[in-house]
Amino acid sequence: MVERNPDLIVVGAGAAGMACALVAALNGLKVTLLEASDQVGGTTATSAGTLWVPGNSLAQAAGCDDSIAAAEAYLEALIGTEDPGGLRCAYLRSAAEAIDYLQANSWVKFRSAGTHPDYLELPGAASAGRAISSLDFDGRLLGKEFARVRPPMPQFMVLGGMMVGKADVTALLGRMRSLSNFAHSTRLVGRYAWDRLSGYGRGTRLVMGNALVARLLYSLMQAGVDIRYETHLEGLLTDSSRVAGARVRHQGATKEIYANNGVVLCAGGIGHSIRLREEFGAHALDSLSLSHAGNLGRGIEAARELGAALLRSTPDFLWQPVSTVPSMNGRPASLYPHLYLDRAKPGLLAVDGNGCRFVNEGASYHHFVEGMLHARQSPQQPATAFLICSTDFIRQYGLGAIHPGTSRLKPWIRSGYIAVEETLDALSLKLGIDSRALHASAAQMNAAAASGHDPAFGKGATIVSRFNGDPRHFPNPCLGVIRQGPYVGLRIRAGESASSSGLRTTADCEVLDTSGKVMAGLFACGNDMASIWRGAYPGPGATLGPAIVFAYRLGAGVAGGPRP
Numbered sequence: 001m002v003e004r005n006p007d008l009i010v011v012g013a014g015a016a017g018m019a020c021a022l023v024a025a026l027n028g029l030k031v032t033l034l035e036a037s038d039q040v041g042g043t044t045a046t047s048a049g050t051l052w053v054p055g056n057s058l059a060q061a062a063g064c065d066d067s068i069a070a071a072e073a074y075l076e077a078l079i080g081t082e083d084p085g086g087l088r089c090a091y092l093r094s095a096a097e098a099i100d101y102l103q104a105n106s107w108v109k110f111r112s113a114g115t116h117p118d119y120l121e122l123p124g125a126a127s128a129g130r131a132i133s134s135l136d137f138d139g140r141l142l143g144k145e146f147a148r149v150r151p152p153m154p155q156f157m158v159l160g161g162m163m164v165g166k167a168d169v170t171a172l173l174g175r176m177r178s179l180s181n182f183a184h185s186t187r188l189v190g191r192y193a194w195d196r197l198s199g200y201g202r203g204t205r206l207v208m209g210n211a212l213v214a215r216l217l218y219s220l221m222q223a224g225v226d227i228r229y230e231t232h233l234e235g236l237l238t239d240s241s242r243v244a245g246a247r248v249r250h251q252g253a254t255k256e257i258y259a260n261n262g263v264v265l266c267a268g269g270i271g272h273s274i275r276l277r278e279e280f281g282a283h284a285l286d287s288l289s290l291s292h293a294g295n296l297g298r299g300i301e302a303a304r305e306l307g308a309a310l311l312r313s314t315p316d317f318l319w320q321p322v323s324t325v326p327s328m329n330g331r332p333a334s335l336y337p338h339l340y341l342d343r344a345k346p347g348l349l350a351v352d353g354n355g356c357r358f359v360n361e362g363a364s365y366h367h368f369v370e371g372m373l374h375a376r377q378s379p380q381q382p383a384t385a386f387l388i389c390s391t392d393f394i395r396q397y398g399l400g401a402i403h404p405g406t407s408r409l410k411p412w413i414r415s416g417y418i419a420v421e422e423t424l425d426a427l428s429l430k431l432g433i434d435s436r437a438l439h440a441s442a443a444q445m446n447a448a449a450a451s452g453h454d455p456a457f458g459k460g461a462t463i464v465s466r467f468n469g470d471p472r473h474f475p476n477p478c479l480g481v482i483r484q485g486p487y488v489g490l491r492i493r494a495g496e497s498a499s500s501s502g503l504r505t506t507a508d509c510e511v512l513d514t515s516g517k518v519m520a521g522l523f524a525c526g527n528d529m530a531s532i533w534r535g536a537y538p539g540p541g542a543t544l545g546p547a548i549v550f551a552y553r554l555g556a557g558v559a560g561g562p563r564p
Helices: 015-026 057-061 068-079 083-104 139-147 167-171 178-197 210-223 276-281 298-305 363-374 393-396 408-417 424-431 435-451 463-467 546-558
Strands: 003-006 008-011 031-034 049-052 108-111 130-136 226-228 232-240 244-248 253-258 263-265 317-325 334-337 349-352 383-391 419-421 485-500 510-512 518-522
Touching: 008 015, 015 031, 015 083, 015 210, 015 546, 049 546, 057 083, 057 108, 068 210, 083 108, 083 546, 130 210, 167 178, 178 298, 232 253, 232 298, 244 263, 263 298, 276 298, 298 518, 317 363, 317 546, 334 485, 349 363, 349 435, 363 383, 363 485, 383 393, 383 435, 393 485, 419 424, 424 435, 424 485
Parallel strands: 003 253, 008 031, 008 263, 031 226, 244 518, 263 518
Antiparallel strands: 049 130, 108 130, 232 244, 244 253, 317 334, 317 485, 349 383, 383 485, 419 485, 510 518
16 A cells, blocks of 8 residues: 655654654644554653753743853863764754744743753853753643553652652652642642542653653644554655655555655664664673663664664763562563662662672763773673662662652562662672672771762762752761661663664754765654764753754754754
8 A cells, every 4th residue: 555645754753753743743744653652752751851951041041050152162071072964063053942942832841950960070061951851741631642641660650650750759758847748749649539530540740751742742633743653664665766755564554655755763763673782782781771662773774774874872872770670569570760869869889790889879870880881890791780778778768669668678579679688798698799898888888978078989079969869968968878787789780761873864864874975855863863972971861852952953944944
């Protein structure tokens, strides 16, 4: 069957694909958005949903002191002055404009995240203003399409289905400490109870990445974009030496769809593609992908079948430390990303596979995993670490998928998620690490906690670690003694939030072939497009920021408007 209907085909309904389809539709194009699964959102739906956008107007309105010049200086210090194809320059030039456009023309609305530091303290770094996040969204507005929004990770919900953001966690844990916390908690739980009584399978108050995805979906519905679910990309179609469409499979039937303006690949990057993961070394690192299980790298593979070029980074991935949560209480096994809730808190240390401290535990997720990789004895070794704390720490702060306030740890022990022992010697035996090294690491942390200064790794010395620490803890919000047992150990592995390597493109998202020529009619953005950070990680939202901004540039440009 052949279809010659849309102006533009967009493959993949993650943040980049949805934003590109939306902007193209708002500029007058008839867009068909193809999604392999039965829900939108991709990895964005399960993320914190933060965007790194230097110079944005929301920060300016909030009084944050930031500038494009400062961001340029920061990125030059982080990555270098070289900017192949001018992609970094295009991003900085278009970033604020993209956010203003979406806010003015759609239901996609943001707020400034306020204080949310860049991840490295280099010239031009900012502690506030560059991070923005989606406003909360009422999922009831979507009607029956609410079920199309991929739910967040179960561990990011409480009471079986209520989403909570960082401010909500603070209010819920301190609900008896102030009237405002109590009122906030009461509103949250009351709204959630009403949702469940009304027949919703989960709470309809959406936050973080789920809110961004829902806002994009609602905007696409208003713009009349044709979203086709469970439609798999089999290959790209060419006509007169240009990419003219896509061959897709839906419910066992194959169809050829031709589009006037070409095809945009936003299928999520390398994902779970066995061949690409082997090629990029993920298997050798024993690394795990946080991308949606339906992401099989098909966008990149289809482009390469026509001769598209890959741009490799060092490293090939953007990292997050993860723990594997076993199947429990009817929930399937899953990965939990250790972003900010536990590692920076006082009373926790991280050790490598030998039992030695190796990193500032409060470093950003990407740089924590870089520390894991550097701590290996050889490149052939998998990247492994353990988080060590006491059961008292879990009651106060939680640990990974275990929520704060948890005192009954037996289910978590039986499942194998954590090991708990009365002594460090017994814990080291259970974890298979050197007892003397673990004792020395704990002693080092305890000495640092007593002085309020960590000379070995600087936990609590950096802005980002203090930001994620406990402001009520003195003298250092990140340093606390490893109290007497029982002691807890949790295995951590390298996880990929996204692939940094991807298709080589121009600043206008045109895919290039292996000879460096533009492949007419073929575009890429999101994680299918090689990261402009070239393996570095500047700050919170460093994947979603470029995904949305380049989607805006592409959606506007392919519709024939001026390139932003």
